[in-house]
Amino acid sequence: MDKLQFDWKQAAAHVGRRDKRIGVVIKRQGHLRLEPRPLKSPFHALMRAIIYQQLSGKAAATIHGRLMDVFGNKRDVTPTNLLKLKDAQIRGAGVSGNKMKALRDLARRTDAGEVPTFAKLRRMDDAEIIERLTAVHGIGRWTVEMLLIFQLGRPDVLPIHDLGVRKGFAIAHKLAEMPTPDELTDLAEKWRPYRTVGSWFCWRATEI
Numbered sequence: 001m002d003k004l005q006f007d008w009k010q011a012a013a014h015v016g017r018r019d020k021r022i023g024v025v026i027k028r029q030g031h032l033r034l035e036p037r038p039l040k041s042p043f044h045a046l047m048r049a050i051i052y053q054q055l056s057g058k059a060a061a062t063i064h065g066r067l068m069d070v071f072g073n074k075r076d077v078t079p080t081n082l083l084k085l086k087d088a089q090i091r092g093a094g095v096s097g098n099k100m101k102a103l104r105d106l107a108r109r110t111d112a113g114e115v116p117t118f119a120k121l122r123r124m125d126d127a128e129i130i131e132r133l134t135a136v137h138g139i140g141r142w143t144v145e146m147l148l149i150f151q152l153g154r155p156d157v158l159p160i161h162d163l164g165v166r167k168g169f170a171i172a173h174k175l176a177e178m179p180t181p182d183e184l185t186d187l188a189e190k191w192r193p194y195r196t197v198g199s200w201f202c203w204r205a206t207e208i
Contacts, residue, residue: 003036006155011194015201018190021172022201029204034196036153042118043079043110045151046136049143050102051095066093079107102138109136118151126154149196158195160184168202 012030016023039045051067052060070089071077082103090100109115115136121129126148133144145159159165160181169187170178179187191198 004153011197015198025201025205038151063094079110082107105137156193165199165202168205172205
């Protein structure tokens with residue numbers, strides 16, 4: 001079943017018509033599309049996101065794998081069990097002190113019912129989700145935006161602070177400098193209501 005909450009072809013055609021430069025990227029990369037792959041729960045998705053913050057993919061994957069090994073079994077990766085781990089076990093996997101604090105806060109809030117399930121998140125709008133999840137220590141707006149795009153398949157997410165999106169926009173539009181977050185907000189207004197698609201093809205522009 002398609003996990004996107006919108007029609008990808010229709011959205012790409014809309015963005016391509018409204019922004020001719022991104023349209024060129026779409027023509028070159030049109031065989032590709034966003035494929036959300038939801039994890040088991042928001043807890044698992046946000047746990048992974050916290051670990052991956054400010055690290056290269058390879059380094060983050062190594063640390064994430066080591067932490068999963070501490071649990072022993074994938075089924076044992078739960079908020080309750082994370083809270084039972086000793087600090088030394090978490091730090092021993094390579095998790096920084098601040099990220100450990102974030103993981104514990106995420107686990108506590110999930111156990112307390114403050115972090116909605118995917119079923120509940122799907123009934124909430126983007127702004128509600130951002131407000132709810134950024135209450136967790138170490139979870140910023142960008143992290144929630146990545147969840148909205150790659151876990152929930154939302155159509156109109158614009159991560160203005162994402163370096164790849166800003167760089168890709170500059171490449172596609174042949175700009176000498178990347179737009180600032182505020183500039184990107186204005187420049188991407190033409191993509192509505194499919195700013196997710198415009199952002200996704202900005203990422204692709206960095207690969208061409």
